[in-house]
Each structure stands twice: as C-alpha cells, then as structure tokens.
Amino acid sequence: MAVHEISAETRSNFHLFCDNFPFPVMLVHKDRTILAVNKAGEAVGYPTGIRCVEMGEKEHHKGCQANQALAEQTAKRVVGWFDFAGAVLDSYWIPLAGSSDLYLHFAADITEWAKAEMVPKTCAAAGCSTCNCG
Numbered sequence: 001m002a003v004h005e006i007s008a009e010t011r012s013n014f015h016l017f018c019d020n021f022p023f024p025v026m027l028v029h030k031d032r033t034i035l036a037v038n039k040a041g042e043a044v045g046y047p048t049g050i051r052c053v054e055m056g057e058k059e060h061h062k063g064c065q066a067n068q069a070l071a072e073q074t075a076k077r078v079v080g081w082f083d084f085a086g087a088v089l090d091s092y093w094i095p096l097a098g099s100s101d102l103y104l105h106f107a108a109d110i111t112e113w114a115k116a117e118m119v120p121k122t123c124a125a126a127g128c129s130t131c132n133c134g
Contacts, residue, residue, distance in 0.1 A: 004029045006102070011036055018104070025106040027096075028052055030070055035102070052105065060084050069093040069103055079110070081118055088114035 006027070014036050018025040024041035026034050032051040046055075053061050065076035075094040082089050091107040111119065 004031075004033055004035055004101075006035050010096075010102070014038075014104075021106070023106055023108045025104055026052060028066070028103055028105050030066070030101045030103070032066070056084060063091075065091075065093045066103060066105065069095050070100060073100075081120060082107075085109070087111045088118050 010027075014027045015038065018027075018038040021038055022040060024044055024046050025038040026041060026046060027036040028034055032053050034046065034048050034050060034052050037046040037048060053064075060082075063078055065078060069076040073095050075092055078089075078091045080088065085107075087109045088111045089107040090110045092105065094104045096102040096104070
C-alpha cells in the first residue's frame, strides 16, 4: 500500500474543523486510505493507514460516492436506512478545495429526526428488528 503524506497544515485544519463534530469524520485519500480521523472516530476505533473499504463488509461500501465527488469536485450526499448500522444515516463525501486526491467522509445518525417511513417497521412475531415485514 502506498504511503501518503499530508501537510501539517492540512492535518491541523482537519482537526480544527472536525474534532468537535459529534460523529466520526475521516480524511481519506482517493485510493481510500484513511489519513486522519476526528476525536469521535478515534473514540470508536476508526483506524488510520488502512483503506476504508477494508472496514466492515464489502456490501457496506456499495453506495460510496467518493469517485463522483472527486471527479466533479463537489460534495455528494446519501440519506437512507442502513441495515448494517441499524440507523438512518446522512452520509457525505466532500472533496477538499484545491485537492484532487483528498476528501472528507462522514455519516451522521439522524434516526431520531427521520420521517417514520424511512425506518423499517419491526416484526415482533419473527423476532427481527430491521425488516419491512411488519
């Protein structure tokens, strides 16, 4: 795996703007290497130096918008129910201005504010908690 260096200024600015965000935020290279994580990311064990696609199951990454965000140099957003998280996530991929290689990625859990139809109904009879059978 390639080793990526980011400037002290970029690292400092990342922490300045992201450390107090209440959900994990990653600074990611276009090859998906995680270069830095905020305090919330550190608290839940997000690693640096590995590719984000190595976290979780492969299907968790099928909606990734990083390539589109970098190609268009504009933020991409996906909001929806994610079974693996058991939550409605408001997910973003935001390219850093002036860089074709770096972007921020984060997903805020907005389940408590989501419309009821975004959250799957539970099926108490079957004992499941994330299906639409109820």
